[in-house]
Amino acid sequence: xxxxxxxxxxxxxxxxxxxxxxxxxxxxxxxxxxxxxxxxxxxxxxxxxxxxxxxxxxxxxxxxxxxxxxxxxxxxxxxxxxxxxxxxxxxxxxxxxxxxxxxxxxxxxxxxxxxxxxxxxxxxxxxxxxxxxxxxxxxxxxxxxxxxxxxxxxxxxxxxxxxxxxxxxxxxxxxxxxxxxxxxxxxxxxxxxxxxxxxxxxxxxxxxxxxxxxxxxxxxxxxxxxxxxxxxxxxxxxxxxxxxxxxxxxxxxxxxxxxxxxxxxxxxxxxxxxxxxxxxxxxxxxxxxxxxxxxxxxxxxxxxxx
Amino acid sequence: xxxxxxxxxxxxxxxxxxxxxxxxxxxxxxxxxxxxxxxxxxxxxxxxxxxxxxxxxxxxxxxxxxxxxxxxxxxxxxxxxxxxxxxxxxxxxxxxxxxxxxxxxxxxxxxxxxxxxxxxxxxxxxxxxxxxxxxxxxxxxxxxxxxxxxxxxxxxxxxxxxxxxxxxxxxxxxxxxxxxxxxxxxxxxxxxxxxxxxxxxxxxxxxxxxxxxxxxxxxxxxxxxxxxxxxxxxxxxxxxxxxxxxxxxxxxxxxxxxxxxxxxxxxxxxxxxxxxxxxxxxxxxxxxxxxxxxxxxxxxxxxxxxxxxxxxxxxxxxxxxxxxxxxxxxxxxxxxxxxxxxxxxxxxxxxx
Numbered sequence: 001x002x003x004x005x006x007x008x009x010x011x012x013x014x015x016x017x018x019x020x021x022x023x024x025x026x027x028x029x030x031x032x033x034x035x036x037x038x039x040x041x042x043x044x045x046x047x048x049x050x051x052x053x054x055x056x057x058x059x060x061x062x063x064x065x066x067x068x069x070x071x072x073x074x075x076x077x078x079x080x081x082x083x084x085x086x087x088x089x090x091x092x093x094x095x096x097x098x099x100x101x102x103x104x105x106x107x108x109x110x111x112x113x114x115x116x117x118x119x120x121x122x123x124x125x126x127x128x129x130x131x132x133x134x135x136x137x138x139x140x141x142x143x144x145x146x147x148x149x150x151x152x153x154x155x156x157x158x159x160x161x162x163x164x165x166x167x168x169x170x171x172x173x174x175x176x177x178x179x180x181x182x183x184x185x186x187x188x189x190x191x192x193x194x195x196x197x198x199x200x201x202x203x204x205x206x207x208x209x210x211x212x213x214x215x216x217x218x219x220x221x222x223x224x225x226x227x228x229x230x231x232x233x234x235x236x237x238x239x240x241x242x243x244x245x246x247x248x249x250x251x252x253x254x255x256x257x258x259x260x261x262x263x264x265x266x267x268x269x270x271x272x273x274x275x276x277x278x279x280x281x282x283x284x285x286x287x288x289x290x291x292x293x294x295x296x297x298x299x300x301x302x303x304x305x306x
Numbered sequence: 307x308x309x310x311x312x313x314x315x316x317x318x319x320x321x322x323x324x325x326x327x328x329x330x331x332x333x334x335x336x337x338x339x340x341x342x343x344x345x346x347x348x349x350x351x352x353x354x355x356x357x358x359x360x361x362x363x364x365x366x367x368x369x370x371x372x373x374x375x376x377x378x379x380x381x382x383x384x385x386x387x388x389x390x391x392x393x394x395x396x397x398x399x400x401x402x403x404x405x406x407x408x409x410x411x412x413x414x415x416x417x418x419x420x421x422x423x424x425x426x427x428x429x430x431x432x433x434x435x436x437x438x439x440x441x442x443x444x445x446x447x448x449x450x451x452x453x454x455x456x457x458x459x460x461x462x463x464x465x466x467x468x469x470x471x472x473x474x475x476x477x478x479x480x481x482x483x484x485x486x487x488x489x490x491x492x493x494x495x496x497x498x499x500x501x502x503x504x505x506x507x508x509x510x511x512x513x514x515x516x517x518x519x520x521x522x523x524x525x526x527x528x529x530x531x532x533x534x535x536x537x538x539x540x541x542x543x544x545x546x547x548x549x550x551x552x553x554x555x556x557x558x559x560x561x562x563x564x565x566x567x568x569x570x571x572x573x574x575x576x577x578x579x580x581x582x583x584x585x586x587x588x589x590x591x592x593x594x595x596x597x598x599x600x601x602x603x604x605x606x607x608x609x610x611x612x613x614x615x616x617x618x619x620x621x622x623x624x625x626x627x628x629x630x631x632x633x634x635x636x637x638x639x640x641x642x643x644x645x646x647x648x649x650x651x652x653x654x655x656x657x658x
Contacts, residue, residue, distance in 0.1 A: 041439050095620045102438060104623040106371055107576050108616055110569055115612035122605055226565065230450070237443065280454040283447040290444050291432050 012143070013263045014256055019147045019216070021255020022154025026209040027232030028239065028247035029161065030202030036178035036242035037198045038097065043109040044088055046229015047116035048081050048203045052210030053131070053220040054120060055080040060132045070134045077207040085203025086196055088112050094195075113226075120222035128221045131214050150212045157208055158248050161201075165244055174198060178242065227279075231258070234286040240296025249297060258282060316635035323634045324493050331489060340485065342554065348485055349553040351594045352492040353379075353546040358574040358590035359499050359583050360542035365572070366581035366629070367503050368535045369515035371442040373568050374429075374449020378422045378540040380456055380563035382547025386411075386418030387558055388461070390480045411482045411552055415491070418551075419544035425452070426540020427533065434532040437518075449568055457560040475559040482552035491549065495542050500583050502538060511535050573611055577618060579625030584632040 027049060034042045059073035096108045135146055165171035176184040177194045185191050213228070214220070235254040239246025261278045289296060334340060340348075357379060364372045390410045396402035433444045482488065502508055510531050513521040522528045551558050574593055578585025597607050618625065 039439075041443070092616045092620075096616075096623075100619055100623045103369070103371060103580075104619045106439065106442060107572070108619045110373075110572065111612040111615035111619070114569065114608055115616070118605075118608040118612065122609060230446070230565070233443070234447075276458045277454060280451045283451045283454075286447045287432070287444055287451075290436060290440055290447075294436060294440055 009263070013259045015143055015147060015151075017256030017259030018252060019150045019212075019255070020258060021235075021252035022151050022158075023209050023212045023228070023251075024232045024235045024254050025154060025248045025251025026157060026205045026212070027229065028236040028251045029158075029244065030205050031233055031236040032239070032241055032244060032247040033174075033198050033202045035236070036244070037174065037195055038093070039102070040093065040097075040105050040109060041233070041241075042093075042202075043106075043229070044112035044116055045202065045206060046225035046227075046232070047113050047120075048085055048206035048225070049210045049213065049228055050120060050220070050222060050225040051084050051116065052077040052081045052207035053214055053224060054124060054129075055207070056134075056211060056214055057129050057131045057220045060134060064132060070132065071211070073134075074208060074211045077210065078204040081203040081207035081210075082200040084116075085199040085206075088116075089196060089199040094192075113229075117222050117226070124222065126222060128219045131218050131220055133218070134211065134215055146215050150215055153208065153212060157205065161205070162244070170194075170197060231279075231282055234282055237286055238289050238296055240298040243296065243298045246296055246298035254282060254285070257285065312635075316633060319635040319638065320633075328486070328489065331485065335485070345483065345485055346554060347595060347598050349488060349549060351591045352488050353549040353553070354571075354574065354590040354594045355492055355587050356495050356542055356546035356549070357571045358578065358586040359496050360539045360546065361571045362575045362578075362580065362583060362586045363499060363503065363535055363539040363542075365575050366579070366586075367508065367511050367515060368532060369580075370434075370437065370532075371572070372445040372536075372539075373442050373565065373572065374445035374447070374452070375539075375543055375571050376563040376565070376567035377449035377452035378426055378543035379547040379550065379567070380452055380560070381425050381540075382415075382418035382422040382544025383551035383558055383563075384418075384456055384476065384547075385421040385544070386414035386548035387476055387479045387551040389417045390414035390552065391478070394480060407480060407482065408484060408487055410480060411487070411548070414480075414552070415545055415548035418548040419541045422544025422547065423537050423541035426537040426543075429540075430533040430536035434529060434536060446565060446568075449563075450565060453560055453563050456563070475557045477557050479551055479556045479558060481554045481556055482549075483554060488549055491545065495545055496583065496587065499538070499542060503583070507531065507534065573615060576615065576625055579627035579629060581629035582625065582627040582631060584630065585625055585627030589626065 027045065030045045030048065031042060034040060034045065055077040056073055059076045060070050063070050063073045092108050092112050093105065096105050100108075135149060139145060165174060173184065173189045173194050174197070176187065176189060177191055181191055184194075209232075213224075231254060232251065235250035236247045237250070238253060239248070239250025258278055258281075261281050265277065265281070357375065361372065361375045364370055364375075390413070393402060393405070393410050393413065397404050429445070429448045433441060433448065436444055503511070510521070510526050513524070513526060514528055514531055518528050550562075570593075574589045575586055577593075578587075578589035593611075597604065600607070603610075
């Protein structure tokens with residue numbers, strides 16, 4: 001293999017990594033925003049992607065038969081996901097948070113994840129479902145158009161979210177609540193409304209992530225959110241959980257690492273560690289990050305209070 | 307003094323209770339009530355009980371969520387299966403003196419438990435520097451790593467050892483059909499764990515759960531006790547894994563040990579009550595038997611569990627039993643309304 005070929009392959013892998021990474025980043029944002037506000041690892045977040053994917057599965061054919069562009073169904077998916085997220089928060093997390101401990105909140109999150117997965121299985125069956133084509137773009141500069149579009153959507157959404165969080169009143173309130181709940185209550189911020197809004201935005205991002213995922217894989221199952229969610233979660237921890245730019249960086253890094261490790265780990269280690277270990281490598285990164293710098297790349301250190 | 311006497315008597319009564327259970331088992335078995343189906347469910351109860359109680363050590367007594375318990379079970383299962391396979395092959399080749407299935411199983415089980423404990427130690431030392439959410443995540447991460455590695459080890463698939471292939475199920479594992487041995491292993495495991503939480507170590511662990519900073523300023527080596535508990539917990543998960551591997555199907559699949567499997571046991575512990583061995587035992591048995599009885603509702607099972615779990619977290623976060631422990635001795639005392647020392651005689655009569 002010549003150097004040029006090697007370089008092309010490398011760039012190809014990095015672009016693929018960015019595509020997967022932007023999906024991870026959008027999901028990681030949901031984890032991190034919720035964690036920032038209520039200090040809860042929302043295990044059900046991965047399953048919001050599944051909810052979004054199923055709603056795409058049902059609405060894409062409708063859109064096509066109505067003669068509208070298929071991607072418009074993502075609007076419905078965002079609405080469905082946001083509603084699911086808010087319902088989960090209102091029906092399960094909020095009552096538990098009111099009187100339970102941190103542990104019971106975490107268990108509730110796991111329970112909601114199981115609930116969504118099994119509800120989907122009961123309603124739609126366990127077999128994978130094929131979603132119709134949403135985009136079919138031509139190759140561009142030797143890269144698949146769909147891949148580039150996925151990255152573009154990811155970037156646009158991330159920039160939009162950053163602007164929202166930084167410059168709008170709602171975004172400022174969100175940051176204030178995550179900084180200090182009581183103080184922001186005293187400043188006249190309706191904390192419950194902010195929490196609801198955070199869930200809605202986080203889940204909406206998951207719906208967009210599910211669109212990006214489906215463009216690539218065209219498949220929906222009730223368990224699709226588990227592994228996707230776990231990996232995005234690794235990304236959120238890597239970037240510093242609770243930190244919004246951190247989640248974006250973490251997601252992209254995890255995507256690139258996954259793509260590169262799949263491509264290069266086997267030749268680099270002489271076939272001892274094969275690409276099948278790439279998931280183990282991701283979790284290995286998680287463990288190293290947690291041990292070396294639990295606050296992640298961009299997280300801030302907080303002192304321990306007695 | 308009296309207290310000590312009571313404790314001995316309580317122990318005797320419990321032993322008697324176990325014997326009664328054993329006799330019931332024997333009667334059911336000798337009247338032909340133990341076909342392979344029932345035996346399978348029984349085995350399932352046994353390893354579920356050990357898994358739930360051992361997870362309860364970490365969740366209930368140490369007060370930390372561990373989401374990778376199935377990983378230790380996998381280590382125990384695969385180690386024990388490979389050991390019994392090796393012994394079996396050795397016997398066939400004539401290099402090892404023939405020994406009974408039961409001794410093979412015990413050797414495999416001990417190896418499995420020890421290797422699982424070693425993994426518990428290796429995982430625990432780094433992981434237990436973290437707490438709460440972070441510990442939950444890191445154990446999840448370790449559990450997944452264990453599964454992925456097993457999935458890709460050449461000897462963990464196919465016929466095992468030399469001629470395996472990654473990604474396949476391990477087949478041809480010895481079948482352990484002696485339910486009395488399994489029952490005894492379960493009872494002894496639970497008894498040891500119960501003794502552990504009631505010992506000096508157990509009290510130290512509970513002190514750490516209540517307030518680790520206070521415990522550490524009282525001179526307890528917090529890290530030591532945390533890692534110790536984690537290792538003990540992993541050891542028993544290894545035993546449960548060994549039972550699982552030899553439960554009579556003869557196969558092991560890496561996909562048996564996913565994150566979902568770990569959450570199964572978390573559900574058992576949480577429903578039963580974190581900090582109640584009684585609760586863990588009862589929910590483990592119930593959640594193993596009920597799905598078999600309610601086959602028709604199988605697809606709604608997990609749906610129901612998750613709803614119950616959420617409702618439980620809202621209305622009774624401590625679980626069904628809280629930290630209550632069932633004691634046959636105290637129950638009998640209550641029934642016969644006698645003073646502790648006298649009650650023992652009537653209790654013995656009642657038990658027999």
